[in-house]
C-alpha cells in the first residue's frame with residue numbers, strides 16, 4: 176500500500192492538566208514542591224511542539240483506535256512503585272532492583288558517580304518501569320525518563336553506563352525532528368521545566384526526559400535490517416531466511432542485504448518478543464496496518480541510513496514502536512539510538528567478520544569472555560569496560576549530531 180501523502184502540517188500544543196498539579200492518586204502536590212508560581216504558570220502556558228506530517232491509520236483499522244483489537248493497548252499501568260525485590264518485567268529479569276542499588280549509594284533514586292539507575296521521587300504517578308525508562312503520568316501526556324540502566328541479553332544490570340540516558344534522549348530528540356516529514360512522532364518537548372518537579376529531582380532528570388503524547392501502543396516491534404547480522408544471520412545460516420524472509424544464497428555474516436527488509440516482532444507481555452512473518456503480522460493487526468507499518472519503517476530506515484552514512488556509520492538494523500494518538504499513527508518511544516539500532520563504524524566493516532558496534536558491545540564482549548550464564552545476578556563490570564561502553568554511546572552521539580546538523 177502506498178504511503179499516504181502528508182496532507183497538512185500541524186502544531187501540537189502542550190496544555191498541562193490541572194489534575195496532575197494536585198494529584199489525588201499520589202496524594203502529592205507537585206506544584207507545591209516548586210513553589211506555587213510554577214504550578215500557576217503551568218496552568219496557562221502553551222508550549223509549542225514539533226511539526227509533523229500526518230499519517231492516517233488505514234481504512235479498516237479503526238478497531239485498533241477504539242482499543243478493542245488485540246493491538247494498540249496503552250502503556251501498561253502498574254502499581255505506583257513495583258515491588259522492590261526480585262521483580263520481573265515480563266521475563267526480562269531485573270538482576271537486582273535498580274532502586275535498591277541506587278538507594279544504597281545515594282539515597283532514594285539519585286545519581287551516583289554520574290549514573291542514574293532509578294528515578295527520584297518526582298511527585299507524579301509512575302505508570303510503567305521498563306528496562307531503561309520510567310514513565311510517569313501527566314494525564315493526556317507522559318513523562319518519559321531515560322535512566323542510565325543497562326540491559327544486555329534481556330537482563331538489567333546492577334550497574335549502569337554514565338551518560339547513557341542523556342545520549343538516548345538527545346539522539347531520539349534529534350531524530351524525531353529530522354524524520355518529522357516521514358512520520359508523525361510523539362515528542363512534545365524535552366526537559367522537565369514547568370512540571371512542578373522539585374529542583375534536586377529536576378537536575379537529575381535534565382537532559383534525559385521527554386514530554387510525549389500518550390499513545391495507544393501497537394504491540395509490535397517494527398524491525399528493519401539493512402545487513403545480515405545478529406539473530407537474522409543465525410537464522411539465515413541454517414534456513415536461508417531472515418525472520419522468514421527468503422534471501423539469496425551465499426550471503427555472508429554482516430553482509431549488506433540486496434535491499435532493506437522489514438522483520439517485525441510481536442511484543443509479548445510474557446516471554447521474549449516473537450519474530451513473525453509479514454503474513455502473521457497482517458493476521459494480527461490487519462493487512463492495511465501491517466503494510467503501513469512496513470512502508471513507514473522502511474522509509475525511516477532509508478532516511479536514517481543515509482544520514483548515518485554521512486556520519487561514517489552503517490545503520491545495520493533498527494527497530495521502531497508505533498502507537499495511535501488521536502487516531503493517527505505515531506512514532507513513539509525512542510528512535511535511532513544505540514539501544515534500538517546497530518551502528519557500525521563504516522571503516523571497521525568487514526564482511527564475514529565480527530564488528531565492534533557503537534553501543535554496549537564492550538559489555539557483551541566482557542560477559543561472554545568470563546562465561547556468564549546470562550542468569551542473574553549480573554557480574555560486576557570492571558570500570559574500564561563500563562568506560563569503554565560509555566565512550567561508544569558518546570561517540571555515536573557526536574557523529575550523528577554532526578551529520579544531522581542542519582537537517583530539520
Ligand SMILES: Nc1ncnc2c1ncn2[C@@H]1O[C@H](COP(=O)(O)OP(=O)(O)OP(=O)(O)O)[C@@H](O)[C@H]1O
Pocket residue numbers: 249250264303304305306307308309310317319361387388389390391392496498507508509
Ligand atoms: N508515547 C507513548 N505512549 C505510550 N507508551 C509509550 C510511549 N512512548 C514509549 N512508550 C512505552 O514506554 C516504555 C518505555 O520503557 P523502556 O524503553 O524502558 O521499555 P522496554 O523495557 O524497552 O520495553 P517494554 O515495553 O517491553 O517494557 C515502553 O513500554 C514503550 O512502549
Ligand SMILES: [Mg+2]
Pocket residue numbers: 305307508
Ligand atoms: Mg524500549
